[in-house]
Amino acid sequence: MRRLTSRRMTVTTVLAAVGLLAAACSSGGTGKASGAGKPLIISDVTGANWNCQFNPLNFAAWPEGGPSETGPIYEPLVFENLLTQKVSPWLATGYQWTNGLKTLTFTIRKGVKFSDGVPMTPADVAFTFNLINKNPALDGWGLWQNVHGPLTSVTAQGDTVVLNFSAPAPTYFYYAAGQVPILPEHIWSKLPLKTLSTYSDKNPVGTGAYVVGSCSSSNVVYKANPHYWQPGKPAVKTVEWPAYLSNTTGNQCLIDGQCQWGGQYIPNIQQAYLSKSAANHNWAPSIVSVALVINHNLKNSPLDNVEVRQAMALAINRDQVGAVGETGAEAGAHQDGIALSYRSEGWVDTSLASSYFNDYAYNPAEAVKLLDQAGYSKIVGGVRENSAGQKLSFALTNNGGYSDWVADATVIAQQLARVGIQITQRNLNDPTTPEVNGNYEIGLADQTGGPGPEYEFRQWLYGPAIGSTNYTQWNDPATNQLFNQYSVTNDPTVQHAIVFKLEKLMLSQVPYIPVLGAVSWDQYSTAQFTGWPTPQNPYAQGQVAYPDWGWDLLHIKPVSS
Secondary structure (H helix, E strand, C coil): CCCCCCCCCCCCCCCCCHHHHHHCCCCCCCCCCCCCCCCEEECCCCCCCCCCCCCCCCCCCCCCCHHHHECCCECCCEEECCCCCCEEECCEEEEEEECCCCEEEEEECCCCECCCCCECCHHHHHHHHHHHHHCHHHCCCCCCCCCCCCEEEEEEECCEEEEEECCCCHHHHHHHHHCCCCCCHHHHCCCCHHHHHHCCCCCCCCCCCEEEEEEECCEEEEEECCCCCCCCCCCCCEEEEECCCCHHHHHHHHHCCCCCEECCCCCCHHHHCHHHCCCEEECCCEEEEEEEEECCCCCCCHHHCHHHHHHHHHHCCHHHHHHHHCCCCCCECCCCCCCHHHCCCCCCCHHHHHCCHHHHCCCHHHHHHHHHHCCCCEEECCEEECCCCCECEEEEEEECCCHHHHHHHHHHHHHHHCCCCEEEEEEECCCHHHHHHCCCCEEEECCCCCCCHHHHHHHHHCHHHCCCCCCCCCCCHHHHHHHHHHCCCCCHHHHHHHHHHHHHHHHHHCCEEEEEEEECCCEEECCCEECCCCCCCCCCCCCCCCCHHHHHCCCCEECCC
């Protein structure tokens, strides 16, 4: 997820080291200064202090642990670009599907070493996949746990690793090839299996271009891996990531030229950031949606009533949320769940969407009608309740350090109040914890998505993904079956038909409410560093998202003096 993938949340002040900021070079003006020998400093807002845990299999090790270290420290087998769908070799030099899309064979790159100097072999790759199988808590991708398309075996055979599935499994390529971090068997095989999901991994050893040089609660310093297998890379020898706890402080570091790489919302970015220097740039492609997430694992909640959920979707003016909360930087999303980036690619069933409240166009009058039908016709103190005294009053869990999301939530609360639904904002420093554990009512969140709209749907709604990406706690056998069917086909006609059924679920049942077309925020300065991904060369997302930021750092290099 853009924001929740890295598990980044918030408080209110920044604890970035004064020495770090003093050492950073200002990028003001239009000329280019040498970046050689200088650290690349990231301002991407974490929203919390670092806990210095880097276990890539601990999905709850927020903010810097979990999959967010996949890329710069732990590398996957390939890199799949979500913007272009291009697949590039990484630890694997090639791959091949055989046996009716049930066998996937990777040719493993020779000459790769882990950061401790020990060679990586196909045995390490097979070990990683089999380790995930031994402890279900490690399988955040559902590679072994699913009903259809699961892995049945992974074996090293010479220079290759062979993955066998019980059914055709092309959908799982994205996860198996591009998301699983390859681990060193000589280290991880010695750790207690039962505790691996909570293992801190404070001194991570991977094949990536970087190692952890130092870590404190206020800053992580990444240093170039001396054993990295790509000659001359990384060109940037030191990367620093201060623990900025709010957009305000993180943005100021960018604006002042002390930080070179950001990934958050900047209000009125043209005036606040871009106009400060010709070297300042912004790129924000839309990939997924920011959604109002509904917890479907609550007992005796009005949220169980589909008419209540439909009314909420109708009462939210999505375009106004984007105009006010995001100062126009993000557009309103659609209730059918198809992200803006895929709407021109034939994935939208327009006739279906129009049959449900005109694609849930903003309509507070219709929302009131639905709430009356649902039995919430009595209004006490501006809040609707039913005959049993059950109130339409909910706490909205949010990232307190994301100023834009806090503003979004404020607008949403005001809009819902107009139809008698009370929202209490709950701005936390780590909202992912209650979301992962299911201890919340509603919240704002987004996902990472994938090479097609089905991936975002799967992350939100697939039952086996509860505890990792499925914050909605939605676990419907019929829905799970749709994902299982999608996972075993490469037929575009079949894939579109399944996605249309998922759109119908979104429109009829409203399991969650897409509010905004989430963009992949990326601010960067070319004053000291070059090689950034751009709209003209979109080789990866520019945002500090996994594994893209590891791929980015293989391309970024200092500007020569």
